Amino acid sequence: MTFWNVDNLQLQEFRPGVNSKAAIGKSLIMVCMEIAAGKEDTGHDHVFDQCGMVIAGKIEMFVGDERKILAAHESYFIPAGIRHGWKTFDKAVKLLDICPPQTAV
Amino acid sequence: MTFWNVDNLQLQEFRPGVNSKAAIGKSLIMVCMEIAAGKEDTGHDHVFDQCGMVIAGKIEMFVGDERKILAAHESYFIPAGIRHGWKTFDKAVKLLDICPPQTAV
Numbered sequence: 001m002t003f004w005n006v007d008n009l010q011l012q013e014f015r016p017g018v019n020s021k022a023a024i025g026k027s028l029i030m031v032c033m034e035i036a037a038g039k040e041d042t043g044h045d046h047v048f049d050q051c052g053m054v055i056a057g058k059i060e061m062f063v064g065d066e067r068k069i070l071a072a073h074e075s076y077f078i079p080a081g082i083r084h085g086w087k088t089f090d091k092a093v094k095l096l097d098i099c100p101p102q103t104a105v
Numbered sequence: 106m107t108f109w110n111v112d113n114l115q116l117q118e119f120r121p122g123v124n125s126k127a128a129i130g131k132s133l134i135m136v137c138m139e140i141a142a143g144k145e146d147t148g149h150d151h152v153f154d155q156c157g158m159v160i161a162g163k164i165e166m167f168v169g170d171e172r173k174i175l176a177a178h179e180s181y182f183i184p185a186g187i188r189h190g191w192k193t194f195d196k197a198v199k200l201l202d203i204c205p206p207q208t209a210v
Contacts, residue, residue, distance in 0.1 A: 002171045004180045006158065023182040025154035027205045028133075030182050049130035053111065053158070053201055055178065066107045073160065075109045075201060077128040077135050096158055096180060098203045100132045 006032050006055050006096055029101050034094045035059070035086075043085035050078040050099040057093035061086045111137050111160050111201055134206050139199045140164070140191075148190035155183040155204040162198035166191045 004021070009032050011019035017036040022029055032055075043062070053075040060069045061076055063084045070076065078084045109126070114137050116124035122141040127134055137160075148167070158180040165174045166181055168189045175181065183189045 002168045002182055003166075003173045003175065004182075005178060006180055007178045023156065025156075025182065026185045028154040028156055028182075028203065030156040030180065030203075032180070049133040051128065051130075051133055051135040051203060061108075063107045068108045070108065073110060073112045075111055075135065075137070077107055077109075077130065077133075080131045096201075098133065098135075098156060100205060 004032060006094070024101065027100055029099055031097045032094070033097055034092050035088050036092050037088055037090050040087035041085045043083050045081055045083045047080050048100050048102075049080050050084075050097065052076060052095050052097035055094040055096055057088075057091050059086050059088055059093040059095070109137060111199070129206065132205055134204055136202045137199070138202055139197050140193050141197050142193055142195050145192035146190045148188050150186055150188045152185050153205050153207075154185050155189075155202065157181060157200050157202035160199040160201055162193075162196050164191050164193055164198040164200070 011021050014020040017039045020031050020033040022031045054070045054072050058071050063078050064082045116126050119125040122144045125136050125138040127136045159175045163176050168183050169187045
């Protein structure tokens with residue numbers, strides 16, 4: 001699990017509309033994730049930070065009062081406790097997303 | 106600090122040969138980092154995981170017994186306690202690198 005090429009990494013269905021592959025450590029979980037077109041998370045929050053970067057495609061994301069359509073090479077940092085959500089458009093988006101495991105927070 | 110475009114983010118000198126910008130949270134530190142040509146870390150380890158992805162350029166990295174030249178969109182996951190290091194070549198490399206803060210491990 002040390003090195004991945006995120007452009008051609010084999011992903012598996014995590015839940016409907018989300019394919020992913022995860023590297024799970026003691027203090028970090030790194031996930032390469034592809035979210036299908038037309039999906040949405042209207043908002044949630046959690047007690048840990050979350051961050052990542054768009055690899056390909058576009059996603060609209062909000063973090064607290066900030067909202068932005070993110071394209072490739074745009075990153076996000078979601079501080080612990082801040083409500084956030086996202087929606088995809090007419091094409092899938094691929095992200096590299098990082099959070100700590102529940103056991104570490 | 107919520108959203109960055111890592112292709113044109115303004116970085117500041119962190120130490121000679123390394124320019125960076127960091128987003129520091131409770132459980133994650135996300136750093137966009139540019140390492141100059143001809144730099145090397147011959148190896149070290151720490152008690153937390155570290156991960157990231159190459160944005161542009163190339164870097165040779167070793168993690169335990171695995172060694173690879175990473176180019177854009179190649180990611181790495183360094184488990185806690187595993188010796189790792191890197192060297193750059195004739196051009197700078199830009200990375201997005203994530204680790205937990207010392208206070209979280």
